[in-house]
Amino acid sequence: MQLTSPTGTPRTRRRLKAALLASAVSVCLVAASAPPTPLGVGDRLFPHLGNPGYDVASYDLAFTYSGDNGKPLQAVTTIDAWTTTALNRVNLDFDRGEVASVEVNGMPAEYADAGQDLVITPDAPLPEGSWMRITVRHTSDPVPAKGGRSGGWVRTGDGLAMANQADAAHLAFPCNDHPSDKAMFTIRVTAPQGHTAVANGLRSAVVRAGKSTTWTYRTQHPMATELAQISIGRSTVLHRTGPRGLPVRDVVPTRHRAQLEPWLKKTPDQIAWMEEKVGPYPFETYGVLVADAATGFELETQTLSLFEKELFTNPAFPEWYVDSIMVHELAHQWFGDSVTPRTWSDLWLNEGHATWYEALYAAEKGDRPLAARMKAAYGASDRWRAAGGAPAAPRAPQDGDRFGIFRPNVYDGGALVLYALRQEIGHTAFERLERAWVSRHQDSTATTDDFVQLASDIARRDLTGFFRGWLYGEKTPPMPGHPDWKQGTAAKLPEPESRARP
Incomplete structure (x- = not known):
């Protein structure tokens, strides 16, 4: 994710282990007569997000859009999952929609709301290790209640898009809304004539019936x-070819197609540049989704990154800057999408890496020296830590502020950790680490401890002490190789003032 202000200025498949679930699983075995209770997997930053007791294998999402982006969509969500403990009830994260019916394994099930959970009571308890299919018929409302949370659907100038980071997917569909539980997706969208629907993955079917069309997309990797x-x-939808024959598709408002093309045609070369750094692109397709909306951010949605149209049309943004932001979201396809944080405290692994490759691309292609940017970040690092916490120990967001964890301490602060690591172990070992990281954890989840261990293995020495200060310290350690760098010597990063991060 790349944050901007409201006015347009910036700002394997490993499962949650026992330590994360221990406090939550015990409440799954609640008697059916007890009141419905919201649950969570115990994430430090979002304690009520996700649900224990099962492991989702796949989602099948079906939405019917009326043509009015102010009206709820009719929807059916089908979830296939394995139970990981015996369950009398199953909790799903879901809010901002009306539920018409719920079935579990083809049989009607009772359901009730509890906080932002949909609590389902099957007609019979579900044993540990059993397969279950949950089908929820519901609405999906793109308009939050007055004073309600934003997120989920984003209304655009000509329709809808999605923006679910960090904890907002359940505002659009029932799910286990935590990154530790990745799953395969099938997405079906029915829309009136004149509209086009695109989703993650590759298109598998287009069926026209009367005055509407249904598009079906499927992912080939968990998400x-x-x-x-x-x-x-x-x-x-614009089609082109990337490295090694990769299908590249961009989705743009039709009336802005010609204006956006000079930017979009850069994507194949940007993918090739990233592959030189970290290895093959990890998914079945990639592309840019340009939304005619004031979102306040860009977002690395898997295989189809979301961008504000203004990023490409505002003449105040230099070419090098726009290019580097495109690379930021592209880099997330490796760091964050393919290798996903197991908890939200591991966010620096996503944003620090995406910012690192953003800065490296600006240095190599835009003549924006990397050392100058890192020195500026170093000068501000103590201030960022005081405001938002250390990079691997970010402070929790305030209630209702889902963007509260997306602070400079995990963006340039995270990239600064990577720069210090490269200084410490050398360029060659660092590049081996980056390639090994995305290869070893592809299609899975990983933690900060996993990164520290792999870095130590590749460096052939214990780096725990080095990382302890850089990732968790209240103060920023001395920069290896730059004893002259001091705190408080740089007030802001070398970016356009009109789009600087908060």
Whole structure:
């Protein structure tokens, strides 16, 4: 994710282990007569997010769009999952929609709301290790209640898009809304004539019936719920070819197609540049989704990154800057999408890496020296830590502020950790580490401890002490190789003032 202000200025498949679930699983065995209770997997930053007791294998999402982006969509969500403990009830994260019916394994099930959970009571308890299919017929409302949370659906000038990071997928569909539980997705969208629907993965079917069309897309790799993307609008889909024959598709408002093309045609070369750094692109397709909306951010939704149109049309943004932001979201396809954080405290692994490759691309292609940016970040690092916590121990967001964890301490602060690591172990070992990281954890989840261990293995020495200060310290350690760098010597990063991060 790349944050901006409201005015447009910036700002394997490993499962949750026992330590994360221990406090939550015990409440799954609640008697059926007890009141419905919201649950969570115990994430430090979002304690009520996700649900214990099962492991989702796949989602099948079906939405019917009326053509009015102010009206709820009719929807059916089908979830296939394995139970990991015996369950009398199953909790799903879901809010901002009306539920019409719920079935478990083809049989009607009772359900009730509890906080932002949909609590389902099957007609019979579900044994540990059993397969279950949950089908929920519901609405999906793109308009939050007055004073309600934003997120989920984003209304655009000609339809809808999705923005679910960090904890908002359940505002659009019932799910286990935590990145530790990745799953395969099938997405079906029915829309009126004149609209085009695009979603994560590859298109598998287009069926026209009367005055509407149904598009079906399927992922070929598991995906976290926060990375789901659906675009519905009066759009044009542009096709081109990336490295090694990779299908590249961009989705743009039809009326802006010509204006956006000079930017979009850069994507294949940007993918090739990233592959030189870290290895093969990890998914079945990639593309840019340009939304005619004031989102306040860009977002790395899997295989189809979301961008504000203004990023490409505002003449105040230099070419090098726009290019580097495109690379930021592209880099997330490796760091965050393919290798997903097991908890939200591991966010620096996503944003620090995406910012690192953003800065490296600006240095190599835009003549924006990397050392100058890192020195500026170093000068501000103590201030960022005081405001937002250390990079691997970010402070929790305030209630209702889902963007509260997306602070400079995990963006340039995270990239600064990587720069210090490269200084410490050398360029060659660092590049081996980056390639090994995305290869070893592809399609899975990983933690900060996993990164520290792999870095130590590749460096052939214990780096725990080095990382302890850089990732968890209240103060920023001395920069290896730059004893002259001091705190408080740089007030802001070398970016356009009109789009600087907060």
